[in-house]
Amino acid sequence: MEGPIAQIGGGLGSLTGQFFKVSGNRMKLLIAAGAAGGIAATFNAPIAGVMFATEIVLLGNFELTSFGVIVISSGIATVISRIYYGSNPAFIVPQYELEGLLETPLYLIMGLFIGPVAVLYTKFFYKVKDRFESANINPYLKPVVGAFMVGVIGIFLPQTMGDGYEYIEGALKGNMVFSIMFLLIFLKILATSITLGSGGAGGVFAPALFIGAMTGGAFGIVVNYLFPGYTSSPGAYAMVGVGSFLAAVTHAPLTGMFLLFEMTGNYKIIIPTMFATTIGTFVAHRLFSESIDTFELSKRGINIHAGREVTLLSSIKVRDVMRRDFTPVRDKVNLKEFLELVINGGGGFYYPVVDSNGDMLGIISLQDMRRVLFEDYIKEIVTVGELATEDVLVLTPEDNLTTAMKNFALMDIEEIPVVAPDNHKKVIGMLRRGDVIAIYNREILRKHSI
Template identity: 30%
Template sequence: MSTRQKLGQASTMLWVLGWAVLMGIAGALSIWLFHEAMFLVQRLLTGQSGEISDVMRDLSWWWRLLLPTIGGLVAGILLWLAKRRKSTMADDYMEAVTLGDGRLSIRQGLLRTLSSLFTVATGGSIGREGAMIHLASLVASMLGRLLQVGATHLRLLVACGGAAGVSAAYGTPLAGAVFVAEIVLGTLNIQSLGPLLVAAAVANLTMRIVGIYQPLYEMPDVQSVVGMDIWVFVLLGVLVGVAAPGFLKLMTVFKSYFERTGIPLFLRLAVGGVLLGLLLIAIPDVAGNGYSVVTALLHEPWAWYMVVGMLFAKVLATALTVGSGAIGGVFTPALFVGAAFGTLCGQLLLSVVPGLSIPLHLFTLVGMGAFLGAATSAPLMAILMLFEMTLSYALVLPLIVATVVAYFVARLLAEVAMYDVVLVREQNERLRSTLRHTRLNELVRPAETVLKDDAKISEALQMFLDYPVKYVYVVDANNVFQGVVAQQDLTRLLLHHLDTEKLTLADVLRPDFVKTLTPNMSLDEAQDYFVSFSGERLPVLSEETEPRLLGVVYKSALLEKYTAIKRSLDAAEVTAVFNSTKS
């Protein structure tokens, strides 16, 4: 690499990192703005603001019913307006990064964010992080377009905005960067991860400067797990791995049910708000993202039946909110469900296993991380997030064990994930694996231009007249491949007026003139052969000491197979776009 190229590469790297800093600041400020807007809506509607479950407890029963109904109706109208006019640009940041050119629709982005704002501000049991991350990514896309950044760098800047959003929303810069790298980009390559880390770190620093950073579940004095006690977290991982796909499938079932009612979108969200309000009359603690209940599970004793009741109520509240079509994330509700599930498993194990001296809150924390990792299909992100949320290094070992086990169990049991892009990427990888391992024996066709080695030259000439080919394959009496006779060689014989009557094909054949294939070759290997071959077909030989001619593979058949697989990939991507649009 020349000095000029090195300087150009260094300049590009500095430029990208510099804009990552800007995306971090802009992302953090957009999260702060969302928080303030959410509290403003609460004050306008209820006269108070703060954690929505605390606000809900202070309201009368009829206001608990009315507030989520109003929020659902307004959110539905905003979402209906967003979907009323289609845009050529993406309306989801994951779609913009993975499938698009980094451009996000400003109109749809703002309307979707406002819709989510009214849902979470009025008690919707859904994660506010979805709208926050989208808003941060939208700001990054707007800045990139304003600066006329190219598509490749614009996608990276939008990804930086997403990482900054996660970092600012949760106070987790490492997990914020890995979230986008692991889930959205599907790679931990430092060329992509570096800018994400910078953006996430700057966002976290910005939140500290404005004075609103605080570890969500800080527990620095967590007891270390030693010796064989680690087995309980293997068991916890297995149980969580079974439960997490069920939670996600339940969300899908409720979505499908609401859609089948045929109710218009804005009324559908209002109906969801009414049903949620009826639940909040009895259990106001299931409003919002569940932060206060998780804190109580960590620091207060709970009877097992209270945990069960709260778990079922929260899952139902989330299913009603998500199922009605509300915009937001189930990221935070997944942490809640994991906390309650971990607490229940811990209570059970501590009661039946004598001598087990693990504190209950450790099960709660590990359950959160394991459930999040299994639901998102991003175990590394989940491990880092719980570590940063708690600032407890002692938590890491049991967290690794349970989260990784839960991830693999969940993937074995069901093809379901919190984010469609994860499923599409896995499906694409399976299709590519199929491409790599598909064998040529599926494409072998009979060879029509075959002659015995004792055939006359005139027979080969007649075959060239009958078939538009450049080579005739030559075999012996036992069908063992001998080589090919090239049309150009026979043409040369005729031009030189040589006597061909006494010659047989054995006299003019070329044994190694064309490359040969075997039936167990992969499509990739066969493609490499065709790249350097100008003809349309290649012979396929058996894998024996004296290889027999089995047939031919046509270049067009190979290309058709590739096209079919590419069509499957495109269909998978379209499905991802459709699903993300519906959600």
């Protein structure tokens, strides 16, 4: 229910924004506030709700105004939830704490294991989802097939069924054996991937808590066996595993830390959680740059990690900014005639050089003319085609302005020819760096005025 409640909360925020016809930035804020309220109320974790909205929905874009709205939403949702369900932590567990300084490196090592398991979960989840989407099966039968496969898994290990909170609490109390927990790590990944990939109902949030508890608990049993006098019980490692795995799979370390603290009410374990969470998230991000929440968008070509400037420029096409009133120059024209053309108002500093068929052979700029500017006899002998740069970087009308700015920076030039998509020799316009900057400034002012 955790994944859907975040979507429901975000959906309510979106509906509110649509009803009042707010701007895009305020719409995003309302969605984040709704998601924060949903997570906070479900887990009885107001701080984690705020962190979830800030790190996952807003991708860490912190602003004081947005932070205040999210805090209010999370706080009110938690108050209402506590009126009905009380203020008890989600899991009642013993008060674990560090046994000593020598135990600290073990939590860092656990983070090294948490990261790869989180990446495995993310990649396998979308691999199974893609397989179901491409399968030649009636869409209405896919959830049935998925349910059958999960049911077969559940016959042998029923712990994989449902949200698994009962077994998470068992792992946190140290009441599970290594072999079962080790198997459950991979079978829960498999069962969750099949359920959601086939179109079944559920989320990825609760399974992440389950997998984290089993991973941490299994690791805790191993280190407890190897270093019995220096380590806490396996339940402590299971507890840290819950927060660190959630952080690694979502790339949201603060969410993982605070959610674990608020769900267990155990502050003494926060230091090990910080170590494992930080290392786990770092390793997961190094192995795979996308989280389980952003990978789907990345596959569609949506770069949500880009800053506002890149996002804005990516939304504008070259065709909307390019100049169509450019002046092509024949390759047989000598430099003297070319200078007369420029002086008489050719416009611009860069000119595409074309042959008799109108196909581009290269480009010539006023900077290219500096070497022969005061040599009159050379200007009458040398043609534009001989002086033109043949290796030309071009754009198409469907390219966006982010691509254009990268090309401007790459070549350190002020204008780029825009060519037909089906014929890169056919110039249909010129794009100027100054025009791109002007349109960007105009859009920024327009968005701020809304």
